[in-house]
Amino acid sequence: MFSLSEENYLKAIFHLETAYKSGVSTNALAEEMQTKASSVTDMVKRLSDKDLVNYKKYQGVKLSEAGRNAAIEVIRKHRLWEVFLVDKLGFNWDEVHEVAEQLEHIKSEKLTNELDKFLEFPKRDPHGDPIPDSKGNFSVANRVLLSELEKDETCICVGVKDSSAEFLQYLDKNRISLGKEIRIIEKEDFDQSMLIKMDGNELRISNQISTNLFIKTI
Amino acid sequence: MFSLSEENYLKAIFHLETAYKSGVSTNALAEEMQTKASSVTDMVKRLSDKDLVNYKKYQGVKLSEAGRNAAIEVIRKHRLWEVFLVDKLGFNWDEVHEVAEQLEHIKSEKLTNELDKFLEFPKRDPHGDPIPDSKGNFSVANRVLLSELEKDETCICVGVKDSSAEFLQYLDKNRISLGKEIRIIEKEDFDQSMLIKMDGNELRISNQISTNLFIKTI
């Protein structure tokens, strides 16, 4: 079994690998883990000793098969617990992250699978992210950022890239939630801000918002 | 906040305090924690520095008000999670301990209280132990051990003292569960074994069994 810290590193490397195909740099990992580069080097060596990552000095780090499986298992638990908190305990989507960060480390295969069943095998968490099944498979969503779209296109909101409480609270305040239909009325060349129509109301959103909202076109 | 280890020590001291009114000895605590007396001395000093226990060298340890509150909070979480596992996820009562030992350390007041509500404020866990409410109050059961009773008395099984998987599996195998009515047909002077009647069937149980079953008389 892996320590809490090891699991957090594996998860962070997993998340960074999409952006750093050729290996996750020490500094990037330090930034993600909110720690120092020297601490990262220490931990990465330990993970490498356990064959959870492939690591060569000065060349960044990549997950091994075992490391990837461990990371996916942690992510599966994190997202299942988020569904539990929202669907069963009435948490709002901006309140679940911190608690799920703790719950994701509970070690019990039976618990994870029974929870999955209890929740009726959800495919996505409250932020629209896919939930791996018990074999580690999950759908790679065909979703894009709202900022990719142009004037007059219509789409459905399916996920958030930034799931910080601040961003989610902004969305709540503006009645933006997953499943909502959005039409782009106007897109400003100068700052990429958009005028969108949702539920019959118009709303202006900045580029920072549209680059953090996943949508699918219809 | 307290570390995982600190919480486990506080819980252990709480459980031992009923037996050691004048202070829990270092050795007793080492036995309970499955560790060495020297480790206990170290930890007890740290707990004392944080005013969670009152400790005087060679005189054992007692919980302070703050320490007792912390212990009760952990016990509340442990027992609520046990109810969740059995009632919602279909665990058997002999499978919950290990998982609840992990879940009891999750830090979120909202989670604990919402879970309590979701479970409809249960008063007892699957082993018959009382669950503290959000203020830390819990009923001190008026229950006694089956071994206290004599021939021809009738009672209802309300709890187990030993909640090890082995004992619980023995009870399952013999169809003994909480709520069952038991009548003492015979009690052997020599070894305190009993012949009991339950659901119309007779069953012989050893003293080791009857000293681990809590009952209430009717």
Place this chain on the structure above:
DNA sequence: AAAAATTTTTAGACACATCTAAAAAATTGA
């Protein structure tokens, strides 16, 4: 009340995960 046995504490060490400061390697760019 000593001696013997037991309990408890101290001393010193170790593993994990972290840190700061300094050195080494790699990259950038003039």
Place this chain on the structure above:
DNA sequence: TCAATTTTTTAGATGTGTCTAAAAATTTTT
């Protein structure tokens, strides 16, 4: 290309929680 900058690693230290071995205190036995 070689000096400057950035990135990464090493070296040495810290805090938590544990251990073994030995010393000290307490309790039990004779």
